[in-house]
Amino acid sequence: MKVLVTGGAGFIGANFVRSTVAERPDTTVTVLDALTYAASRSSVEGLAGVRLVEGDVADADLVDALVAEADLVVHFAAESHNDNSLVTPWPFVHTNLVGTFTLLEAVRRHKKRYHHISTDEVFGDLELDDPGRFNELTPYNPSSPYSSTKAGSDLLVRAWVRSFGLEATISNCSNNYGPFQHVEKFIPRQITNVIDGVRPRLYGTGENVRDWIHVADHNAAVWTIIERGRIGETYLIGADGEMNNVSVIRLVLELMGQDPDAFDHVTDRPGHDLRYAIDPTRLRGELGWEPRFTSFRDGLEDTIAWYRSHESWWRDAKETTEQRYRAAGEQIRG
Numbered sequence: 001m002k003v004l005v006t007g008g009a010g011f012i013g014a015n016f017v018r019s020t021v022a023e024r025p026d027t028t029v030t031v032l033d034a035l036t037y038a039a040s041r042s043s044v045e046g047l048a049g050v051r052l053v054e055g056d057v058a059d060a061d062l063v064d065a066l067v068a069e070a071d072l073v074v075h076f077a078a079e080s081h082n083d084n085s086l087v088t089p090w091p092f093v094h095t096n097l098v099g100t101f102t103l104l105e106a107v108r109r110h111k112k113r114y115h116h117i118s119t120d121e122v123f124g125d126l127e128l129d130d131p132g133r134f135n136e137l138t139p140y141n142p143s144s145p146y147s148s149t150k151a152g153s154d155l156l157v158r159a160w161v162r163s164f165g166l167e168a169t170i171s172n173c174s175n176n177y178g179p180f181q182h183v184e185k186f187i188p189r190q191i192t193n194v195i196d197g198v199r200p201r202l203y204g205t206g207e208n209v210r211d212w213i214h215v216a217d218h219n220a221a222v223w224t225i226i227e228r229g230r231i232g233e234t235y236l237i238g239a240d241g242e243m244n245n246v247s248v249i250r251l252v253l254e255l256m257g258q259d260p261d262a263f264d265h266v267t268d269r270p271g272h273d274l275r276y277a278i279d280p281t282r283l284r285g286e287l288g289w290e291p292r293f294t295s296f297r298d299g300l301e302d303t304i305a306w307y308r309s310h311e312s313w314w315r316d317a318k319e320t321t322e323q324r325y326r327a328a329g330e331q332i333r334g
């Protein structure tokens with residue numbers, strides 16, 4: 001099988017590409033990636049069965065040629081960081097909306113199977129004391145330029161399914177952690193801060209809750225949906241991993257041998273979503289998927305070990321990332 005993976009040099013895409021060629025010897029992968037600041041060539045380059053094509057998912061001619069030769073298209077490429085979307089929204093509109101549109105048109109022309117990677121952020125946020133969780137029927141209510149462009153891309157897919165009979169599935173996953181995640185994101189930022197002797201940085205009060213899932217579990221669920229999901233359906237992916245940010249920071253510090261209170265509160269994110277939580281009943285009940293990483297503590301310990309032993313992978317991005325946070329006005333509050 002020939003799989004076209006967009007965004008395969010980013011965090012989740014690279015993990016998907018690596019596990020796919022390792023576990024499915026009959027599969028070859030073409031990665032289409034613009035190699036933005038968020039990508040790392042070294043995450044996938046040189047792997048047997050993988051070809052890396054540098055290019056923009058909104059480049060219609062290139063996308064047409066690559067889709068034509070694929071059996072399956074899995075679309076991870078996106079501008080993915082909320083904080084960046086609050087400073088410079090345009091790349092989010094370009095990649096997440098125009099890029100998805102461009103890909104869908106090629107998939108329609110060539111009648112290929114398509115899987116769309118999306119996020120739980122399309123649903124907005126929940127109150128801390130809300131007993132409910134997001135499910136496939138939750139209305140869309142995105143908060144940021146990032147989540148609104150992801151929501152728009154999901155709606156394009158749904159329209160292409162209904163109007164043109166596109167053979168597509170969609171998944172909306174919660175917050176991923178694991179190896180190869182860019183140091184701008186919460187968990188790798190704090191791990192690499194501690195390695196550098198810098199105190200971790202908590203936005204606002206830190207009561208915000210995220211529903212953590214190991215990236216390997218996300219990608220296993222994606223393959224389950226590709227192989228067993230119903231065409232035209234949406235599946236929510238989550239692993240019952242709700243935890244507030246202050247608890248995550250304390251755990252990182254504890255696992256790294258530091259005082260769990262040795263962190264700073266910094267400027268809060270504007271419009272900061274309070275809580276995300278996924279009800280994965282459809283995925284588990286209908287398709288029989290189960291997560292393998294059931295202990296966040298163990299998964300986090302492995303992730304810390306990975307960042308300690310892969311400093312050459314993240315070092316170049318660290319200072320530019322911290323510079324970007326300073327330029328955006330992040331300040332220590334205490």
Ligand code: NAD
Pocket residue numbers: 006007008009010011012013032033034035036037038039040055056057058075076077078079080081094095099117118119120150172173174175176177182
């Ligand atoms: P990432 O930022 O680490 O990687 C994105 C990749 O897309 C990068 O390699 C980048 O170079 C590439 N890219 C960006 N613009 C492009 C363009 N115009 N053309 C081609 N490639 C382009 O993101 P990630 O965290 O790996 O997220 C991957 C996907 O998963 C995204 O669609 C995101 O919305 C979704 N998602 C992420 C999470 C999470 O916790 N990180 C959770 C749920 C869903």
Ligand code: DAU
Pocket residue numbers: 080081082083118119120121173174175176184185186187189201202203204208209210245269276
């Ligand atoms: O829910 C899925 C989403 O998870 C994905 O769609 C996004 O692509 C992904 O980036 C992630 O979005 P978040 O905004 O939740 O992730 P982030 O890692 O930026 O932040 C996680 C939480 O930690 C959030 O409440 C903000 C907070 N935070 C973040 C950073 C970078 C801090 O407290 N300090 C920080 O330094």
